[in-house]
Amino acid sequence: xxxxxxxxxxxxxxxxxxxxxxxxxxxxxxxxxxxxxxxxxxxxxxxxxxxxxxxxxxxxxxxxxxxxxxxxxxxxxxxxxxxxxxxxxxxxxxxxxxxxxxxxxxxxxxxxxxxxxxxxxxxxxxxxxxxxxxxxxxxxxxxxxxxxxxxxxxxxxxxxxxxxxxxxxxxxxxxxxxxxxxxxxxxxxxxxxxxxxxxxxxxxxxxxxxxxxxxxxxxxxxxxxxxxxxxxxxxxxxxxxxxxxxxxxxxxxxxxxxxxxxxxxxxxxxxxxxxxxxxxxxxxxxxxxxxxxxxxxxxxxxxxxxxxxxxxxxxxxxxxxxxxxxxxxxxxxxxxxxxxx
Amino acid sequence: xxxxxxxxxxxxxxxxxxxxxxxxxxxxxxxxxxxxxxxxxxxxxxxxxxxxxxxxxxxxxxxxxxxxxxxxxxxxxxxxxxxxxxxxxxxxxxxxxxxxxxxxxxxxxxxxxxxxxxxxxxxxxxxxxxxxxxxxxxxxxxxxxxxxxxxxxxxxxxxxxxxxxxxxxxxxxxxxxxxxxxxxxxxxxxxxxxxxxxxxxxxxxxxxxxxxxxxxxxxxxxxxxxxxxxxxxxxxxxxxxxxxxxxxxxxxxxxxxxxxxxxxxxxxxxxxxxxxxxxxxxxxxxxxxxxxxxxxxxxxxxxxxxxxxxxxxxxxxxxxxxxxxxxxxxxxxxxxxxxxxxxxxxxxxxxxxxxxxxxxxxxxxxxxxxxxxxxxxxxxxxxxxxxxxxxxxxxxxxxxxxxxxxxxxxxxxxxxxxxxxxxxxxxxxxxxxxxxxxxxxxxxxxxxxxxxxxxxx
Numbered sequence: 001x002x003x004x005x006x007x008x009x010x011x012x013x014x015x016x017x018x019x020x021x022x023x024x025x026x027x028x029x030x031x032x033x034x035x036x037x038x039x040x041x042x043x044x045x046x047x048x049x050x051x052x053x054x055x056x057x058x059x060x061x062x063x064x065x066x067x068x069x070x071x072x073x074x075x076x077x078x079x080x081x082x083x084x085x086x087x088x089x090x091x092x093x094x095x096x097x098x099x100x101x102x103x104x105x106x107x108x109x110x111x112x113x114x115x116x117x118x119x120x121x122x123x124x125x126x127x128x129x130x131x132x133x134x135x136x137x138x139x140x141x142x143x144x145x146x147x148x149x150x151x152x153x154x155x156x157x158x159x160x161x162x163x164x165x166x167x168x169x170x171x172x173x174x175x176x177x178x179x180x181x182x183x184x185x186x187x188x189x190x191x192x193x194x195x196x197x198x199x200x201x202x203x204x205x206x207x208x209x210x211x212x213x214x215x216x217x218x219x220x221x222x223x224x225x226x227x228x229x230x231x232x233x234x235x236x237x238x239x240x241x242x243x244x245x246x247x248x249x250x251x252x253x254x255x256x257x258x259x260x261x262x263x264x265x266x267x268x269x270x271x272x273x274x275x276x277x278x279x280x281x282x283x284x285x286x287x288x289x290x291x292x293x294x295x296x297x298x299x300x301x302x303x304x305x306x307x308x309x310x311x312x313x314x315x316x317x318x319x320x321x322x323x324x325x326x327x328x329x330x331x332x333x334x335x336x337x338x339x340x341x
Numbered sequence: 342x343x344x345x346x347x348x349x350x351x352x353x354x355x356x357x358x359x360x361x362x363x364x365x366x367x368x369x370x371x372x373x374x375x376x377x378x379x380x381x382x383x384x385x386x387x388x389x390x391x392x393x394x395x396x397x398x399x400x401x402x403x404x405x406x407x408x409x410x411x412x413x414x415x416x417x418x419x420x421x422x423x424x425x426x427x428x429x430x431x432x433x434x435x436x437x438x439x440x441x442x443x444x445x446x447x448x449x450x451x452x453x454x455x456x457x458x459x460x461x462x463x464x465x466x467x468x469x470x471x472x473x474x475x476x477x478x479x480x481x482x483x484x485x486x487x488x489x490x491x492x493x494x495x496x497x498x499x500x501x502x503x504x505x506x507x508x509x510x511x512x513x514x515x516x517x518x519x520x521x522x523x524x525x526x527x528x529x530x531x532x533x534x535x536x537x538x539x540x541x542x543x544x545x546x547x548x549x550x551x552x553x554x555x556x557x558x559x560x561x562x563x564x565x566x567x568x569x570x571x572x573x574x575x576x577x578x579x580x581x582x583x584x585x586x587x588x589x590x591x592x593x594x595x596x597x598x599x600x601x602x603x604x605x606x607x608x609x610x611x612x613x614x615x616x617x618x619x620x621x622x623x624x625x626x627x628x629x630x631x632x633x634x635x636x637x638x639x640x641x642x643x644x645x646x647x648x649x650x651x652x653x654x655x656x657x658x659x660x661x662x663x664x665x666x667x668x669x670x671x672x673x674x675x676x677x678x679x680x681x682x683x684x685x686x687x688x689x690x691x692x693x694x695x696x697x698x699x700x701x702x703x704x705x706x707x708x709x710x711x712x713x714x715x716x717x718x719x720x721x722x723x724x725x726x727x728x729x730x731x732x733x734x735x736x737x738x739x740x741x742x743x744x745x746x747x748x749x750x751x752x753x754x755x756x757x758x759x760x761x762x763x764x765x766x767x768x769x770x771x772x773x774x775x776x777x778x779x780x781x782x783x784x785x786x787x788x789x790x791x792x793x794x795x796x797x798x
Contacts, residue, residue, distance in 0.1 A: 099424045101463045121422045121494070188411055315418025316425035320409045325437045329408060 024067035032060030036273040040087040070177030085274040090177035092318040094261045098123040103263040110279035126259035127285035128295040133231040134249040140224035149253040150192035167224040172207035184321040197337035257311040349526045356522030364511040375503035379496040387470035388455040391489045403479040421495020428488045548574040585639035588632035634762040645773035656681035674711045682718035696770040699763040707733035727793040735782035
C-alpha cells in the first residue's frame with residue numbers, strides 16, 4: 001500500500017532527495033524528558049507564540065519544531081518520518097495523508113466542539129481559516145485605482161503593461177503545494193483565473209516558492225503586486241514593519257479560504273502531547289475575538305475587506321487535483337498560460 | 342379451594358410474550374432494512390462516481406487519457422466522512438490511482454455495467470464499484486477498468502443510529518402492548534367477575550336463577566349454576582314440606598290424645614293419678630305447640646320464597662290477631678291493651694299475622710298472671726312500628742340476637758313450654774318484608790319490648 005501510493009506521487013516529487021529539506025528548526029527545551037516533535041509549514045516567527053503558550057501550560061514537555069515546505073512535509077510523513085504532529089496549510093496533502101491511513105485518530109472535548117467542516121473522521125483538524133489575498137506595493141500603485149475583482153485586475157494589467165512588466169509575482173505551482181491548491185481551487189471556481197493567468201503570463205511574471213519572499217519583494221518595491229498570497233502572513237508582516245509600503249487587497253468576486261490543519265502521524269510516539277497541542281489550537285481556532293495571535297481563528301477570514309465564501313471543503317474531492325494525471329494536465333495548461341516567453 | 346394461578350395474569354403474560362417477540366422481530370427487521378438502505382445509497386453514489394470518471398475516458402494520440410472530475414469525489418464526500426480509494430487500469434497497467442486496490446474478476450465480462458464488491462483495503466472494509474469501458478488506443482479498443490472504493494463507516498453509523506431508534510420504538514411498542522394486554526385481560530374477565538359479584542351479593546336464602554346476559558363462553562357455567570341452585574331450592578323445599586307434613590300428622594292424633602287425657606283427668610279421683618295426668622296434658626300441649634310452630638315455620642319459609650304483597654290496613658290486622666289471642670290471655674288473667682293506628686303497608690297478611698301472633702304468644706307465655714301486655718303502634722320515617730311490651734322477666738343475659746335463631750331459647754325460660762321457633766318465625770317474616778325485629782329488656786328488668794318494624798307504603 002505504501003509503496004503503491006508512493007508510486008503515484010513519484011512523478012510529483014522526482015526531484016526530491018531522500019533527506020529532509022529543512023527550512024528552519026528550533027528546539028524549545030522543557031523541564032522534563034518528553035519531547036514533542038512537530039513538523040510544520042508555519043514559519044517560526046508566526047508560530048513561536050503558540051509554542052510558548054503551549055509550553056507554559058505543559059512545562060515538562062520539550063518541543064522540537066521543524067519548518068519544511070508542504071510537499072516536503074507530505075513526503076516525510078508518507079515515508080514514516082518520526083514526528084508527533086504535522087501542521088500544514090496544504091489541506092489537500094494533509095487530507096490525502098489522513099485518507100490513506102497515515103494519521104492517528106484523536107478525540108477530545110476541544111475537537112468535538114469544532115464545526116463539522118473543520119474536522120474529518122477525528123483524523124484531521126483545522127485550527128485557522130486563512131484567505132488568499134493580493135498584496136500590492138503602495139509606492140508602485142501610486143496614481144492607480146485599486147482593483148476589487150479579478151476582471152478589474154485584468155483590465156488594470158492590460159492598461160499599464162509597462163508598469164507591471166516583470167513586477168507581478170505569484171506562486172510557482174510546480175514547487176509550492178499551497179500555490180497549487182490555490183490555483184486549482186480558483187480555476188475550478190472562476191473562469192477569470194485563466195484570463196488573469198494569460199495576462200500575467202504576458203508580463204513576465206516572477207514565480208515564488210513561498211508567501212514570505214513575495215511579501216518581502218513587494219515591501220522592497222521589487223514587485224508591484226503579488227497574487228494569491230496567504231493573507232495571514234501578509235497581515236502579520238503589515239502589523240510588524242511595512243511602514244505603509246504594503247497593502248492587502250481581498251478580491252470581491254471570489255476568495256479562496258484555506259484551513260490550516262493538524263494531523264497526528266501514524267508513527268507518532270508522543271501522542272498525548274500532540275493531542276494536547278491540537279486541543280489548544282482547536283480551542284484557539286474557535287475563539288471569538290482575534291486577540292494577539294498571529295493566525296486568524298476559524299470564524300473569520302482575517303482580512304476585513306474579503307468577502308467570505310467559506311473555506312475549501314475538507315473531503316475526498318481535494319484528492320482530485322493531486323491525481324498525477326490531473327496534475328500533469330493542470331500544470332501543462334498553467335505553463336502554457338504563464339510561461340509565454 | 343385450590344388456586345391454579347390467575348387467568349388474568351396468565352393472559353397478560355402470554356400477550357406480553359407475544360408483544361416482546363414482535364418487538365424484537367420488528368427491531369431486527371428495521372435494523373436490517375436500514376442497513377440495506379444505507380448500503381444501497383452508498384452503492385448508488387459509488388456507481389455515479391465511477392460512471393462520471395469513466396465518462397472522461399478518451400483516447401489522445403493513441404493513448405488512453407482521463408481526467409478525474411471534481412464532482413466524482415465531492416459527491417462521495419457529501420454523504421459521509423469515509424475514506425476514498427480509486428484505481429484506473431487497462432489490464433494490469435495502472436493509469437492512475439492506488440495500484441494494489443483489489444478488483445473483482447468478473448468485470449471484464451460486463452462491459453458498461455457497474456459491478457459492486459466488498460473487500461478489505463488499508464485495514465478497513467471497503468465497498469467497491471467498478472465499471473469497464475472500451476477505449477480506442479491505437480488500432481484496437483482496450484478495456485479500461487475504473488474502480489472507486491469507499492470505507493463503510495457512514496453506512497455503519499447510519500444503520501447504528503436507525504437501529505438504536507428502532508430499538509427505542511420497539512421498547513415503547515412493547516410497553517404499550519403490555520399495558521393494552523393487561524387492559525384486554527381485565528376487560529375479558531369482567532363478565533366473570535360480575536357474575537361472581539352478583540352471586541355473592543345475594544341473601545343466604547335467595548336461590549332464584551341468575552338472569553343476566555353473559556358471553557357465550559360463560560353461558561354453560563351460568564346454566565350449571567342455575568341448575569344447581571334450582572336443585573338446592575327443591576331439596577330445601579322438600580325438607581320443609583316433609584317437616585310440615587310430619588308436624589301436621591303429629592298434631593291431629595295429639596289432639597285426640599289430649600281430649601282423652603282430659604276426660605280421664607275429670608273422671609279420676611286419685612290425687613296421684615290426677616297429678617300424672619296433668620303432667621301428661623302438659624307434655625302433650627308442648628308437643629302440639631312445637632308441631633304448630635314447625636308448621637308455621639314451614640309456611641313462613643314457603644311464603645317468603647314467593648312473597649305476595651297486598652295493601653293491608655295494619656290496624657285491622659293487629660286488632661284481629663289480638664282478639665284471636667284473648668282466650669289464651671284470659672286463662673292467665675292477662676289484659677291485652679291495644680293502641681291501634683291507621684297505617685297501611687304492602688305485606689303478606691297471613692305472614693304478618695303469623696309473626697305478630699308468635700310475638701304476642703311469647704309475651705303472654707312469659708308474663709306472670711294478672712299483668713298487662715301492651716300493643717302500641719307508631720309510624721315514623723316511613724316505618725310502621727308495632728311494639729309489644731310485657732311485664733315478664735325480660736330477655737335474661739346474653740345477646741338478644743341469639744333468641745331469633747332457630748331452637749334458641751332464653752336462659753330464664755325453665756318451666757315454660759316453648760319450642761324456640763317463635764321469634765325466628767317473626768324475624769324471618771319481617772326480614773322478608775324488608776323490615777326487622779327489635780328486642781330489648783325494659784329498664785329495671787321488669788318486662789320485654791319486642792318491636793315489629795315494617796316499611797310503610
